[in-house]
Amino acid sequence: MxxxxxxxxxxxxxxxxxxxxxxxxxxxxxxxxxxxNQPRSGDPTVRTGTLTLDQKGRLAFLNAAPGPHRNAVASVRSTDPEGGRTASTLKCARFYAAAGTGICLQSNPGVLKQSNRALLLDAGLRTRRTFALAGTPSRARVSPSGRFAAWTVFVSGESYSSAFFSTRTSILDTRTMRLAPSLETFSIVRGGKPYHASDINFWGVTFAPDDDTFYATLNTANKTYLVRGSVSRRTVTTLVENVECPSLSPDETRIAFKKRVLSRTNLWHEYVLDLHTLRETALAERHSVDDQATWLDNHTVAYALPTDGRVGSSDLWSVPADGSGTPHLLIAGASSPAPL
Structure with a gap:
């Protein structure tokens, strides 16, 4: 005893x-x-107000400025991105919106288990449907018409730079609510032949306006590929190597993407790919960009970079899409931009 x-x-x-x-x-x-979350002198002015996803001439984003509105969906006038911002009460880890439809990925940590979910939003930021997520939120996109939404989560590991990670990418038809839980169930064509492997991962979907075509990153055998996919045919075809987190330009002629580079100071460099010639153009940003860029128009892309001296915060920067010019601070304390 x-x-x-x-x-x-x-x-x-x-x-x-x-x-x-x-x-x-x-x-x-x-x-x-x-x-x-403690505000500092010089932080932007954030006020609570009415925010809808059908307001034209505004840029929506996630507010990363310290204070009670941190991580809230906010917006500014597109012509005055440094002006005062209006914040909603909805908070997200990742966000995107188009044509009055939004997607909000939330991550709620717990002692024993982290709760992750995707919220499909209407123009008034009201939740139309909730979907459980299999992992930590990573990427989110909505098609130009609002017909489709896509999201990527990390099922294990913490980033694309991790030696061991697995992602899961889903596509939702927002009209029928039919969900494709994983792009890994789509047929793959590589080099003109059907391709099968056990180590396939997809991430970073971007949609064309035709409500069928999309682009994404495919990872297999330690290589990444840009793929063009069809939602209706449930197929993807590889195009070029070393392309991650693609973003299709409004005129559908180019893809902004991050390219893995061998450098002691950079992990990824931001490029633009011409879809007709497959010619790559390096952009003027010299910092490592671990983000899925967003086209503000046919000439400019925006992306998030970590804020100097502030853990867990980021700023939005923009740069010309033709490789000229210099990076410009677009919005301090912000991430996940979505031009309305």
Whole structure:
């Protein structure tokens, strides 16, 4: 009995110790997040107001500025992106919108399990449908017509630079609510032949206006490919190598993407690919861009970069799409841009 009692006491002590450690980790993370949320002098003015996804001439995004509106869907006038921003009460980890339809990916950490979900939004930011996510939110896109929405999550690992990661990319028909849970079920054509492998991953969908064609990144055998896909035929075809997180230009002639480069200072460089000639143009941004760029118009792309000296925050930058010019700070304390 004495030995059994000692074992039980040891077990109880171990459980209490683990519970204490878990609580400490959560409290530490909360305290760190609270410090990051403290406003500083010079931070942008954010006010609560009415925000809809059918407001023309505005740029929607996720507010990354410290304060009570951090991570909220916000917007500014496209002609005055440095002006005061209007914030909603909806908070997301990733966001995108087009034609009055939005997608909001949320991640709610817990002591034992993290809860992740996708919210399909109407023009008034009201939730039309909720979908459980298999992992941590990574990318989100809506087709130009609002007909389709896509999202990518990390099922394991924390980033594309991790040695071991798995992604899952889904496409939703917002009219019929038919969900393709994983692009891995689509047929793949590589080099003109059907391709099958056990290590396939997709991420970073971007849609064409025809409500069928899309582009995405395919990863297999330690290589990444730009693929062109068809929602109706459930097929993808590889086009070129070393293309990640594609974004189709409004005129459908070019793809903005991040390209993995061998450098001690850069991990990815931002490029634009001409879809007719397959010629690549390096953009003027010299920092490593770990983001899916967004076209503001046919001449300019926007992307997020980490904010200097502020953990977990980012700023939106823009750069000409023809490789000329210099990067320009578009919106301080922001991410996930979506031109309305």
């Amino acid at each position: 004495t030995t059994l009692r000692r074992r039980l006491l040891t077990l109880v002590a171990a459980i209490l110790l683990l519970a204490g450690l878990a609580t400490g980790v959560v409290l530490h993370a909360a305290a760190r997040a609270d410090r990051a």
